[in-house]
Amino acid sequence: DGEVIIKEHIWFSQKGHISILPEFLYSLLNDSGFSMKDIDLIAVSIGPGSFTGLRIGLGFAKGICFVHKKPIKGVSSLKVLAGGLYLNSRIYPVLDAKRGFVYGGCYSWKEGMLMREFEDRLFLPEEFSRIAEDGILLGDGVKRFEQVFSSNKKIAEFPFLYPLAHNLCALAIMDYEREGEDDLFSLTPCYIAPPPIPAEKISELQSVLK
Missing domain, CATH: 3.30.420.40 (ATPase, nucleotide binding domain)
Structure with a gap:
C-alpha cells in the first residue's frame, strides 16, 4: 500500500553485483511471503554513482520489468x-x-x-x-x-550516508503517481561525468570547473 516497509536488505559490495542481485531479490520475496505477481512497481536508482553498478542495477531492474510486465520508475541517487x-x-x-x-x-x-x-x-x-x-x-x-x-x-551524520531502498521506494511511488511510469527502453543511468579519467587529466578538469 506504499505505507509499510515489509523488508529491506542492505549490503556493501565492490564486485559481484550481477550474481548477488537475483539471489537477494528472491530471498526478500520468499522471506516476506510474496512473489513477483504481488509487485506493482519496480523502483530503481539511476545515479549518479558507480558506472558499473548503475549499468548492472538498471539492467537487472529492466530485465525484471520486461519478463514480468511491471512498470518501472527511476529516481536520482x-x-x-x-x-x-x-x-x-x-x-x-x-x-x-x-x-x-x-x-x-x-x-x-x-x-x-x-x-x-x-x-x-x-x-x-x-x-x-x-x-x-x-x-x-x-x-x-x-x-x-x-x-x-x-x-x-x-x-x-549516520545513517544519512547512503541512499536507502525504503526512501527510493517512497519517492518512486510519489513520482509514479504524479508522472506515471518511465519508458522501459529509454530509461538510462545518470552518469553526469564521463568514465574515470587518467590522473594527469584531473588538474585540467579542475581548472574548467572553477
Missing part, C-alpha cells in the same frame, strides 16, 4: 539520499565521485513533494561546500572530504 530527511530547509545530498570530486544536488520539500532546486552535477568539494552554506548536508561525500565540509554548520 541524490534525490533518494535527500529523501531521508524531511525538513523545512534546503537539503544538499553529496556523494563521493572519486578522484577528488563529489556528486551534489539541492532539494527541498514543497507541499509533500521533494523538489529539485538545481540539476545534479559534478563539483569540487570546496565549491559545493560554499554552495551548501544555507542548508543541511548529508552523504558519504561529507565523510570523504570531512576537512572541507567541517565549516558547514549543518551536517546529518
Whole structure:
C-alpha cells in the first residue's frame, strides 16, 4: 500500500553485483511471503554513482520489468539520499565521485513533494561546500572530504550516508503517481561525468570547473 516497509536488505559490495542481485531479490520475496505477481512497481536508482553498478542495477531492474510486465520508475541517487530527511530547509545530498570530486544536488520539500532546486552535477568539494552554506548536508561525500565540509554548520551524520531502498521506494511511488511510469527502453543511468579519467587529466578538469 506504499505505507509499510515489509523488508529491506542492505549490503556493501565492490564486485559481484550481477550474481548477488537475483539471489537477494528472491530471498526478500520468499522471506516476506510474496512473489513477483504481488509487485506493482519496480523502483530503481539511476545515479549518479558507480558506472558499473548503475549499468548492472538498471539492467537487472529492466530485465525484471520486461519478463514480468511491471512498470518501472527511476529516481536520482541524490534525490533518494535527500529523501531521508524531511525538513523545512534546503537539503544538499553529496556523494563521493572519486578522484577528488563529489556528486551534489539541492532539494527541498514543497507541499509533500521533494523538489529539485538545481540539476545534479559534478563539483569540487570546496565549491559545493560554499554552495551548501544555507542548508543541511548529508552523504558519504561529507565523510570523504570531512576537512572541507567541517565549516558547514549543518551536517546529518549516520545513517544519512547512503541512499536507502525504503526512501527510493517512497519517492518512486510519489513520482509514479504524479508522472506515471518511465519508458522501459529509454530509461538510462545518470552518469553526469564521463568514465574515470587518467590522473594527469584531473588538474585540467579542475581548472574548467572553477
